[in-house]
Amino acid sequence: MMTQSSSSQFWLTRPFSERATQIFLGVLFAALLIVTVLHLAVPQGHPLHVNAYTVNLFGKYLSYALLAVAVDLVWGYLGILSLGHGAFFAIGGYAMGMYLMRQIGDRGTYGDPVLPDFMVFLSWESLPWYWLGFDMAWFAFAMVLLAPGLLALVFGFLAFRSRVTGVYLSIITQALTFALMLAFFRNEMGFGGNNGLTDFRELLGFNLRSNDTRLGLFIATGVALALGYILCRAIVTSKLGRVCVATRDAEARTRFIGYRVERFQLFVFVVSAMLAGLAGALYVPQVGIINPSEFSPIFSIEIVLWVALGGRATLYGAVIGAILVNYAKTIFTGVMPDAWLFALGALFVLVTVFLPKGVAGLLLHLKRRKKSDTLPKEATA
Numbered sequence: 001m002m003t004q005s006s007s008s009q010f011w012l013t014r015p016f017s018e019r020a021t022q023i024f025l026g027v028l029f030a031a032l033l034i035v036t037v038l039h040l041a042v043p044q045g046h047p048l049h050v051n052a053y054t055v056n057l058f059g060k061y062l063s064y065a066l067l068a069v070a071v072d073l074v075w076g077y078l079g080i081l082s083l084g085h086g087a088f089f090a091i092g093g094y095a096m097g098m099y100l101m102r103q104i105g106d107r108g109t110y111g112d113p114v115l116p117d118f119m120v121f122l123s124w125e126s127l128p129w130y131w132l133g134f135d136m137a138w139f140a141f142a143m144v145l146l147a148p149g150l151l152a153l154v155f156g157f158l159a160f161r162s163r164v165t166g167v168y169l170s171i172i173t174q175a176l177t178f179a180l181m182l183a184f185f186r187n188e189m190g191f192g193g194n195n196g197l198t199d200f201r202e203l204l205g206f207n208l209r210s211n212d213t214r215l216g217l218f219i220a221t222g223v224a225l226a227l228g229y230i231l232c233r234a235i236v237t238s239k240l241g242r243v244c245v246a247t248r249d250a251e252a253r254t255r256f257i258g259y260r261v262e263r264f265q266l267f268v269f270v271v272s273a274m275l276a277g278l279a280g281a282l283y284v285p286q287v288g289i290i291n292p293s294e295f296s297p298i299f300s301i302e303i304v305l306w307v308a309l310g311g312r313a314t315l316y317g318a319v320i321g322a323i324l325v326n327y328a329k330t331i332f333t334g335v336m337p338d339a340w341l342f343a344l345g346a347l348f349v350l351v352t353v354f355l356p357k358g359v360a361g362l363l364l365h366l367k368r369r370k371k372s373d374t375l376p377k378e379a380t381a
Helices: 017-039 052-078 087-101 117-121 135-160 167-183 211-236 239-249 249-257 259-285 297-310 317-335 337-354 358-380
Strands: none
Touching: 017 052, 017 211, 017 317, 052 087, 052 211, 052 239, 052 259, 052 297, 052 317, 087 135, 087 167, 087 259, 087 297, 135 167, 167 297, 211 239, 211 259, 211 317, 239 249, 239 259, 239 297, 249 259, 297 317, 297 337, 297 358, 317 337, 317 358
8 A cells, every 4th residue: 555655756757766676776777787797897708798699698698587576567457468569579570770870871881871672672772761860870760669669559549539448459450460560571661671770880979889888788788677667667567557547447336436458558559568578679680680680579479478477567577478488488599499489389388387476476475475484483572
């Protein structure tokens, strides 16, 4: 129950008074600091040195963690099981990729100062209208948020206005990302087709192949994760968040007492899509490529598994799940790459049966059990 002092706080600063948020931010910034120090201060060849490849890999994990937080916002607190958030992630990634492609200029294989190499290869005569403006950083960075947000606004308006819910909404979101995947595979779309966008050189004038730039992207991704987490916590602890939880648990009753449920659903869905787009934009310069495979429905299902493993409706659990699953994927695909999907399916079954509330739920259970065990001792003392 919220106290009078906490309820009077500005909604965006309220998460800072939560112990869970303080611990999460402390652990996150400590991890950023430790990796930075071990990368810069410890010489190469030392067992504690963190090389550029590992820094890049950690940055990828953090971008996935931000994506998982976005999914947990709509699934955990709004009850919308989205199987299409990979589409918003990919659109944000393509917006960043288009900017990075425009920065190559005449340094490409064909030396065209305006057209990307794949357009020259396909005999395009001019730059498509939807590529205009992506040579400017402010425009591209705005599109990283606005493009997935606009798609979510249109899709959500039509879906929530029609009161599509439950498994039907999940199927529609999956159909959305599958349709976009098929569209982006076509060369006529002007996004590189099957090969996607790659061969990036620089970001804001910084060489993407430089170790310092990779470290900067890692830190920027960590900061973005912290800000995204704070924003989501601020939403779920506000009056808006309480209405969202009421909608998740009893949508009909929430409508009956006078709330326009579809407006709350649409707002949170758009915010979640924009966070997913930001995650995609941070992911692309660190991995060096964006292609239609990011739209794959399997990827969107994987995201849901991250959240389920970490703990739904906790936000920090989504971060734990994303990092654990992707670390396991890195290790497993290095040993038995063909068996990863089977391992992923087995993991989903194990989580459903033995960890219905995820790792976060298990930690909370252990904490409560420890507290209950210490109460009699304190009472007798």
